[in-house]
Structure formats: C-alpha cells, structure tokens
Amino acid sequence: MEYDFTLKYQLAADDRDPAAIVERLGAAGCDDALVGTGVAQRIALAFTREAETADAALRSALADVRRALPGARLTEAGPDYVGLTDVADLLAMSRQNLRKLMLNHPDSFPPPVHEGSASIWRLADLLAWFAERGHALQPALLEAAGAARQVNLARDAGQLSPEMLQGIKPLIS
Structure with a gap:
C-alpha cells in the first residue's frame, strides 16, 4: 500500500547547503520525498512511500534520513x-x-x-x-496517522528521565 506522511527535522549546525542535503537524501533512498528547505536549519520531507504497513513505511524513511543526515533531530512526524x-x-x-x-x-x-x-x-x-x-475513511490515512502518532510519542518519551518515566508510568496507565 502507498502511505503519505511527513517528517520534519532540525538540522545539525554544519548542515547548511540545501543542494548537498537533497543530494544525500536521494542517495540514501529518500527519492520518494518532496524536500522542503525553506527554513534555516530545518527540513521537511513529504513522503509517498510504498510498504506493507504505515509503520514499516515510517521506519524505513526514518532510517533513510538517519543515514543521510546523522546529525539531524526529528521534530515531528505527521499526519498527527x-x-x-x-x-x-x-x-x-x-x-x-x-x-x-x-x-x-x-x-x-x-x-x-x-x-x-x-x-x-x-x-x-x-x-x-x-x-x-x-x-x-481511507485505510492508508488511518494507518499513517496512527504510525505518526507512535513516532511522536516515542520521540517525546525519549526526552523523559528514567526516574520521571518510572514515577509517572503507574499514575497514567
């Protein structure tokens, strides 16, 4: 199935050349993404990716971007x-x-x-x-929204200290 989703990143301080960034992304397998470089030190990739599941599509895109831009930090996955x-x-x-x-x-x-x-x-x-x-509703949209939500939740949970996570988990489960 084909899934549409967006990944937004904060670029590393030394990543300043948009043309070089786009070239590296294409070489890493992100040739199925429309790349937006209009905001300094930020990048947005609008993917249309074929995969068996939305989760697989997002995971493969995240891995491809990580290979191309190892210093970039994910700020948001969408649609969320x-x-x-x-x-x-x-x-x-x-x-x-x-x-x-x-x-x-x-x-x-x-x-x-x-x-x-x-x-x-x-x-x-x-x-x-x-x-x-x-x-x-479109099944691909439902699935992509759920997968993007999981990516954002995992990103946010990774910012919690282990002590906070342990202390909060019993209170919110």
Missing part, C-alpha cells in the same frame, strides 16, 4: 497534530459542521492535546471517532 480546519478538509466537510459535531458530543469527542484559541488534536483520535460512527 491537526486543527479542526485540517480535519474538515480531510473529511470533506465544513469546519462549522465539524465544530457542531464536537459541541454536540462533548462526552465522546476526543479531547484536544492543546486547548486555546487554536486547539490541536491528534488526527488518529479524530479519525477513530469518525470511523466508530460509520464514516468511510
């Missing part, structure tokens, strides 16, 4: 973090209709991971909510 407008576009509905669904189902609608003037949700949570209600 989304606003209501993003989800409305994906589901071909209006933002107002999506907001109405959210307000009419306060007990079951997934809570945002960040609340504020611009709330942010995890796409996998929202897609699962819609799938439970019989909405037809």
Whole structure:
C-alpha cells in the first residue's frame, strides 16, 4: 500500500547547503520525498512511500534520513497534530459542521492535546471517532496517522528521565 506522511527535522549546525542535503537524501533512498528547505536549519520531507504497513513505511524513511543526515533531530512526524480546519478538509466537510459535531458530543469527542484559541488534536483520535460512527475513511490515512502518532510519542518519551518515566508510568496507565 502507498502511505503519505511527513517528517520534519532540525538540522545539525554544519548542515547548511540545501543542494548537498537533497543530494544525500536521494542517495540514501529518500527519492520518494518532496524536500522542503525553506527554513534555516530545518527540513521537511513529504513522503509517498510504498510498504506493507504505515509503520514499516515510517521506519524505513526514518532510517533513510538517519543515514543521510546523522546529525539531524526529528521534530515531528505527521499526519498527527491537526486543527479542526485540517480535519474538515480531510473529511470533506465544513469546519462549522465539524465544530457542531464536537459541541454536540462533548462526552465522546476526543479531547484536544492543546486547548486555546487554536486547539490541536491528534488526527488518529479524530479519525477513530469518525470511523466508530460509520464514516468511510481511507485505510492508508488511518494507518499513517496512527504510525505518526507512535513516532511522536516515542520521540517525546525519549526526552523523559528514567526516574520521571518510572514515577509517572503507574499514575497514567
């Protein structure tokens, strides 16, 4: 199956030549990615990768990027973090209709991971909510959102000290 996903990185201080970076990425197997180099010391790769699973697609892309850019630090895998407008576009509905669904189902609608003037949700949570209600969704999108979420959670968990992880795990499980 073909999976679409994005990987964003903070580049190492000595990686300053966009043309050389793109060349190394292509040589490492990232020729199935559109590379964005418009922000200094950052890079975004929009992949369309063939694999048996979304997890396999993301893992192989992560390995390819690591070979090409060993000093780069992953900052985000997507599709994961989304606003209501993003989800409305994906589901071909209006933002107002999506907001109405959210307000009419306060007990079951997934809570945002960040609340504020611009709330942010995890796409996998929202897609699962819609799938439970019989909405037809693209299997590749569902799978890619779940795999990207796992990559971001693993990245974030790696920033916890072992003591904090041990102390928190029993409280949140």
